[in-house]
Amino acid sequence: MKIAIIGTGYVGLVTGVCLASQGHQVICVDKEQSIVAGINHMQSPIYEPGLQELIAPVVSSGNLVATTALKAAVQEAEVSLIAVGTPLGDKGIDLDYVKSSALEIGAVLKEKTDYHVVCVKSTVVPATTDTLVRGILEAASGKRAGEFGLAMNPEFLREGKAVLDFMHPDRIVIGAYDDRSFAVMEGVYAGFDAPIVRTNLRTAEMIKYTANALLATLISYANEIASLCEATGEIDVQEVLAAVALDKRFTPRINNEVIYPEMLQYLQAGCGFGGSCFPKDLKALLAFGRDRGCLPRIVSAAIAINEEQAERILRKLEDKLGSLAGKKIAVLGLAFKPGTDDVRESPSIRIIKGLLQKGAEVCASDPIALEKMKLAIPEAKGVRYTKDYKLALLGAAGALLITPWQEYLEIPPEDYSQLMHYPLVVDCRRALAKNLLESAGVIYAGVGLA
Numbered sequence: 519m520k521i522a523i524i525g526t527g528y529v530g531l532v533t534g535v536c537l538a539s540q541g542h543q544v545i546c547v548d549k550e551q552s553i554v555a556g557i558n559h560m561q562s563p564i565y566e567p568g569l570q571e572l573i574a575p576v577v578s579s580g581n582l583v584a585t586t587a588l589k590a591a592v593q594e595a596e597v598s599l600i601a602v603g604t605p606l607g608d609k610g611i612d613l614d615y616v617k618s619s620a621l622e623i624g625a626v627l628k629e630k631t632d633y634h635v636v637c638v639k640s641t642v643v644p645a646t647t648d649t650l651v652r653g654i655l656e657a658a659s660g661k662r663a664g665e666f667g668l669a670m671n672p673e674f675l676r677e678g679k680a681v682l683d684f685m686h687p688d689r690i691v692i693g694a695y696d697d698r699s700f701a702v703m704e705g706v707y708a709g710f711d712a713p714i715v716r717t718n719l720r721t722a723e724m725i726k727y728t729a730n731a732l733l734a735t736l737i738s739y740a741n742e743i744a745s746l747c748e749a750t751g752e753i754d755v756q757e758v759l760a761a762v763a764l765d766k767r768f769t770p771r772i773n774n775e776v777i778y779p780e781m782l783q784y785l786q787a788g789c790g791f792g793g794s795c796f797p798k799d800l801k802a803l804l805a806f807g808r809d810r811g812c813l814p815r816i817v818s819a820a821i822a823i824n825e826e827q828a829e830r831i832l833r834k835l836e837d838k839l840g841s842l843a844g845k846k847i848a849v850l851g852l853a854f855k856p857g858t859d860d861v862r863e864s865p866s867i868r869i870i871k872g873l874l875q876k877g878a879e880v881c882a883s884d885p886i887a888l889e890k891m892k893l894a895i896p897e898a899k900g901v902r903y904t905k906d907y908k909l910a911l912l913g914a915a916g917a918l919l920i921t922p923w924q925e926y927l928e929i930p931p932e933d934y935s936q937l938m939h940y941p942l943v944v945d946c947r948r949a950l951a952k953n954l955l956e957s958a959g960v961i962y963a964g965v966g967l968a
């Protein structure tokens with residue numbers, strides 16, 4: 519099939535490359551000339567495991583081309599997937615990019631005689647596709663929905679595992695305006711081995727928010743229990759959550775083997791959720807509910823707990839060090855999770871800003887996210903950045919493990935005790951071996967443990 523993808527960021531590019539590798543003819547459209555040029559030169563503009571390797575064959579075979587020319591792409595294609603950003607605005611979700619894409623596509627549909635399906639892949643609040651997008655497309659094209667197809671196909675990929683997730687989805691949710699739209703969308707995913715959930719347009723939108731809000735709420739719930747453990751003393755949240763998880767309703771047994779569903783990875787105390795999706799999607803859902811007089815209170819609490827987590831971590835550091843003014847603090851990890859260079863809404867941002875406010879000297883390390891962080895907090899000029907964690911630790915009065923990159927989990931305990939001025943390690947992910955560190959002379963502090 520000929521597929522146009524509007525917006526070639528994380529979702530658009532991964533979708534485009536994966537669909538092209540399935541034999542579709544994909545035209546990736548982006549406003550950014552540098553992104554388009556990079557793709558056509560077989561260079562991925564983002565770091566995502568496995569993506570770079572897939573780009574070269576699909577570009578050289580001609581199955582994937584990138585362009586800034588939306589009009590020609592939509593003219594040629596049978597289906598357009600809208601994968602532009604949906605950031606958070608002052609009053610909730612900002613749909614400006616979706617609106618302008620719909621307007622441009624609608625103008626092409628006016629002239630186009632072939633049937634064409636417009637599918638929203640961006641995360642949008644319920645009823646966006648069947649009211650706002652449909653209205654714009656109808657007004658711009660002079661046609662009624664039905665004459666063109668309309669669909670909503672939320673994306674569930676996780677950064678760091680995006681290619682794997684896209685190629686092996688748990689389910690493919692397709693909200694469709696009518697049977698004809700659905701049939702076209704089924705063709706897009708013909709090569710995938712996953713159950714297809716067929717719904718109406720707004721249910722598809724709600725499924726995406728419900729999934730993200732549930733996963734983020736698990737994280738905040740674990741952090742709330744962690745705070746209670748710390749406030750009480752002599753309770754380790756990890757011990758608590760591990761025992762809770764042994765309930766067979768969470769961890770079924772198959773042939774006496776305990777099965778740990780991946781969902782339990784979210785029921786872990788840490789420094790809170792970040793990334794381009796959870797924070798903005800929860801806030802968008804909160805604003806959406808508020809506008810409808812139906813405030814989602816659990817979601818509201820999950821956001822508040824998450825936003826307070828950085829301050830709790832800084833208090834932990836101050837409990838051990840007193841004033842942080844003039845003290846060097848090593849921040850290990852900037853990306854919001856391992857496997858990506860994405861720092862959007864990363865907990866490290868709040869933590870670094872808090873450290874600077876308290877007068878600390880910050881030395882931050884990350885294997886791949888340094889450049890993105892420099893752009894994310896240009897105002898934080900005092901931060902020193904290094905790829906070499908040893909330089910970050912050298913002379914530091916405290917180290918915070920923020921992103922559990924494998925190389926940080928493998929730091930020999932002696933590196934902390936020998937390099938640091940005062941070998942205090944705050945394990946913000948509960949990913950380090952406390953006993954091993956302590957036996958090497960490290961002073962260990964962990965989230966959910968006091």
Ligand SMILES: NC(=O)c1ccc[n+]([C@@H]2O[C@H](COP(=O)([O-])OP(=O)(O)OC[C@H]3O[C@@H](n4cnc5c(N)ncnc54)[C@H](O)[C@@H]3O)[C@@H](O)[C@H]2O)c1
Binds near residue numbers: 524528529548
């Ligand atoms: N990043 C994720 O892990 C993820 C996962 C699932 C869903 N989503 C959702 O997918 C959507 C896209 O997210 P993303 O992270 O890929 O965004 P992104 O910001 O990385 O990419 C969006 C791209 O769209 C381009 N763009 C904007 N308006 C355009 C227009 N009119 N024409 C052409 N290009 C245009 C921008 O230049 C940018 O390159 C969002 O709604 C997001 O919530 C993201």
